[in-house]
Amino acid sequence: MVYFQKYYIDHLHNVRKVDETNRSKIMKEELRSSKRNKSKLFSLLCLSFLSCSLIWVSQIFGFPFSLSCTHQGRDKLSYEISGSDPPIASSASNGSMYCDRSHFRTDVCFMKGDIRTNSSSSSIFLYSSTNPKASLHDIPTKFEEHELQHEIIRPYTRKWETSVMNTIDQLHLISKHKPLANSGHKCDVTHDVPAIFFSTGGYTGNVYHEFNDGIIPLYITSQHFNKEVIFVILEYHSWWYTKYSQILAQLSNYPPIIFNSNSKTHCFQEAVVGLKIHDELTIDSSLSKASTLGFRNLLSRAFDAPKRAVNLKKKPRMVLLSRSGSRGITNEHALINLAQKIGFNVHILRPNRKTELATIYKEIRCSDVMIGVHGAAMTHFLFLETNRVLVQVIPLGTDWASENYYGEPAKKMRLKYIGYKIHPRESSLYYKYDKDDPVLSDPNSVNKKGWEFTKKVYLDDQNVRLDLKRFRKLLVRVYDDYFINSRITTKGDT
DSSP, rough: OOHHHHHHHHHHHHHTOOOOOHHHHHHHHHHHHHHHHHHHHHHHHHHHHHHHHHOOOOOOOOOOOEEEEOSSSSOHHHHHTTTTTOOOOOTOOTEEEEOOOOOOSSSEEEEEEEEEEEGTTTTTEEOOOOOOOOOOOOTOOOHHHHHEEEEEEOOOOOOOOOOHTTTTTOOOEEEOOSSSSSSSSSSSHHHHHHHEEEEOOTTTTTTHHHHIIIHHHHHHHHGGGGTTOOOEEESSOOHHHHHHHHHHTTOOSSOOETTTTSSEEEEEEEESOOOOOOBTTOOOOOSOOOOOOHHHHHHHTTTTTTOOOOTSSSSSSEEEOOOTTOOOOOOOOEEEEHHHTTTTTEEOEEEOTTSSOOOOOOOHHHHHHEESSGGGGGGGGGSSOOOOEEEEEEEEOHHHEEEEEEEHHHHTTOEEEEEHHHHHHHGGGGGHHHHHHHHHHHHHHHHHHHTHHHIIIIIISBOOOOOOOHHHHHHHHHHHHHSSSTTTOOOTTO
């Protein structure tokens, strides 16, 4: 108050030389400014008092401070922006729980402290110790059981897709005060390593989604633990574990816990609920310590595949992914003969649900070129070594999906990618629709009608008959450019 009075008097002295009219205006403006400054100062004092009060109360009653980000959007997770991995041990205090919901694709929660599972209620409890000076008479039992924080999460990486997310089991993450008396919620199994909770529901059963929604995000989320982590799986499938057990063994030293069917109370000191994901079949090393090279090395260890020796005298090896049913190449035998005449050593791979992943990996890893029609099996390009060639045949109406799901990720994996967009005459749809029908002339307009139309017309009811004269030019270019002029560029191989 003294400051404002002195300032006002000095100001009156300075404006005596000013015109009376101007003096009046200045005085009025100065009075308004003074009131505004007083108001700001009062607000600042109130805010400071409130902050100190919260800290004081938390110290007395043991409330854990944690943040829950509920903003929805396409922004990257906060820990991804900083390029760090989940901030559990280093920056979080015991009794803390933090959920980051800012990512378009996934929610991820972090817990640290006295963590206990309860599968019957689909819950994970985080108990916070009360003030050590308090006694049973000081803090009522009802207060101890009061929830401090309650988060609900579906630990699957397709957050934006409501229809599939509604099929994913949800988990209740509940923070509460630790009971002073025996609550009956004892630890049946105590673990001294962190846990990662995730679901293998959703689109599991489709190899693209198994890698994109599961295996790669699991690698990104868990690799910094150096295998000292336990996987707790919701909606567990035994066949899934059998299929990917060799990869999982490279990410964790421990057998997984099947959450839904395990009635025991498992206790942890740290937990991550949900998985991090960067993009479609992508590992962005600028967002975490995970890397494409690290993932390739993991696959190599998992399937015990020695590094291939380069022999420039041998014919370049081509693996052709053969499809049965929709989007198959109807003149496949002619294509094989053509490739062999050009100089390729052609191998046919027909993967199905019963084909062991190790078999597919070893077949593709030792190949120089992989060719296939757009579809889930193209996911296996992940098994190609750096600088190898991926040729994707793109049927009508699949341009966007082909490029975004496989083309762009392949480039990020440092592969030499070529997309072969077929002409209408190369599609079986050419003989089912009039040439002016939008199905042939304007596929984008058909796709705008929705996924069901795209699936029915372009995915489930289309085969390909390649124009071999046109496709031959592509094969010759691949052979000449990559296996005559550039075959010695093996320094980037991994």
